[in-house]
Amino acid sequence: MHQPKLDITAALVRGAGLISDICATAAAEHDLTVQQAQLLCVLAHGPVTMAQLGALLRITKSSTTGLVDRAEEANLVARNTQAHDRRSHTVHLTQAGDRIGTAYRALVTERIAALFQDVPGVELEVLRSALSRVVLTNQARENWPAAAESVA
Amino acid sequence: MHQPKLDITAALVRGAGLISDICATAAAEHDLTVQQAQLLCVLAHGPVTMAQLGALLRITKSSTTGLVDRAEEANLVARNTQAHDRRSHTVHLTQAGDRIGTAYRALVTERIAALFQDVPGVELEVLRSALSRVVLTNQARENWPAAAESVA
DNA sequence: TATTGTTATACTCTATAACTATA
DNA sequence: TATAGTTATAGAGTATAACAATA
Numbered sequence: 175m176h177q178p179k180l181d182i183t184a185a186l187v188r189g190a191g192l193i194s195d196i197c198a199t200a201a202a203e204h205d206l207t208v209q210q211a212q213l214l215c216v217l218a219h220g221p222v223t224m225a226q227l228g229a230l231l232r233i234t235k236s237s238t239t240g241l242v243d244r245a246e247e248a249n250l251v252a253r254n255t256q257a258h259d260r261r262s263h264t265v266h267l268t269q270a271g272d273r274i275g276t277a278y279r280a281l282v283t284e285r286i287a288a289l290f291q292d293v294p295g296v297e298l299e300v301l302r303s304a305l306s307r308v309v310l311t312n313q314a315r316e317n318w319p320a321a322a323e324s325v326a
Numbered sequence: 327m328h329q330p331k332l333d334i335t336a337a338l339v340r341g342a343g344l345i346s347d348i349c350a351t352a353a354a355e356h357d358l359t360v361q362q363a364q365l366l367c368v369l370a371h372g373p374v375t376m377a378q379l380g381a382l383l384r385i386t387k388s389s390t391t392g393l394v395d396r397a398e399e400a401n402l403v404a405r406n407t408q409a410h411d412r413r414s415h416t417v418h419l420t421q422a423g424d425r426i427g428t429a430y431r432a433l434v435t436e437r438i439a440a441l442f443q444d445v446p447g448v449e450l451e452v453l454r455s456a457l458s459r460v461v462l463t464n465q466a467r468e469n470w471p472a473a474a475e476s477v478a
Numbered sequence: 479t480a481t482t483g484t485t486a487t488a489c490t491c492t493a494t495a496a497c498t499a500t501a
Numbered sequence: 502t503a504t505a506g507t508t509a510t511a512g513a514g515t516a517t518a519a520c521a522a523t524a
Contacts, residue, residue, distance in 0.1 A: 180461060181454070225505065233493090234494080260505095301337075306337045385514085385516090391484055391485085392514070393513090
């Protein structure tokens with residue numbers, strides 16, 4: 175069977191598709207939606223306010239409300255009113271949310287390692303460092319909590 | 327400002343996020359939803375039946391019906407009943423769908439080139455060939471029309 | 479009977495606009 | 502007035518289950 179060489183655009187777009195598929199599958203295996211999994215990843219670094227959450231996920235405040243509502247109903251997160259400014263609510267992980275989020279990230283890490291198992295270590299390091307620079311240079315998600323283990 | 331080194335998982339997941347953002351933005355600039363843009367990319371290789379379309383996009387047949395309904399309403403695609411098996415309907419691009427899809431793919435290609443402009447050519451080739459092998463090895467989208475210019 | 483596609487229904491995610499509570 | 506968040510409403514996308522038409 176003829177295997178056409180992928181150009182850089184096709185390789186990146188279809189590679190991104192594989193990564194997205196891994197995240198979606200891993201989320202489903204933990205009974206999470208993709209957005210709930212992202213929420214758990216963001217909150218793994220500590221509580222944030224609704225406004226900060228919307229900025230991090232790049233969705234509107236009303237979308238944020240709905241997402242947190244459903245996650246709260248699923249016992250993954252909880253809200254707290256800030257004492258010093260009672261307009262502001264922080265969101266934090268429940269014990270279950272923390273546990274499930276940790277398991278989700280571990281699964282994604284494992285599946286990605288499996289996907290790239292046949293790529294030589296030297297090439298993998300070039301890929302990692304190049305992507306790393308592109309991601310960190312681009313401020314597309316500039317306010318992202320800057321923890322290296324964040325999987326979202 | 328401290329810039330933490332991203333591990334391979336974080337680099338890939340966040341890199342995939344940047345690519346997805348580019349596709350979403352490019353789609354929006356052509357008044358397409360992300361799924362409509364994917365639909366136009368698949369159909370760029372020629373008409374397919376509803377069943378084939380569902381398999382390519384990895385969605386159920388009822389989801390396929392809704393997606394094609396809305397795309398047809400937006401004058402991007404059209405249906406045809408197969409003469410030799412009147413149960414089967416093929417979907418093909420309209421002239422507008424072809425034009426908009428082509429413009430979308432060109433825009434994605436351009437934006438990705440810009441995103442990676444500072445990565446040395448040698449590294450970019452390692453990245454391309456490694457991703458290319460991973461994508462082609464994995465049958466996650468095995469029935470994908472095997473054209474190199476496919477951007478979805 | 480099996481296959482192809484549509485319809486009915488429901489849930490998630492998203493957005494805009496109007497609203498409440500607090501500062 | 503301005504800010505933080507919620508509610509009302511609407512549309513896209515997804516799924517499952519039941520259905521119609523055709524093979």
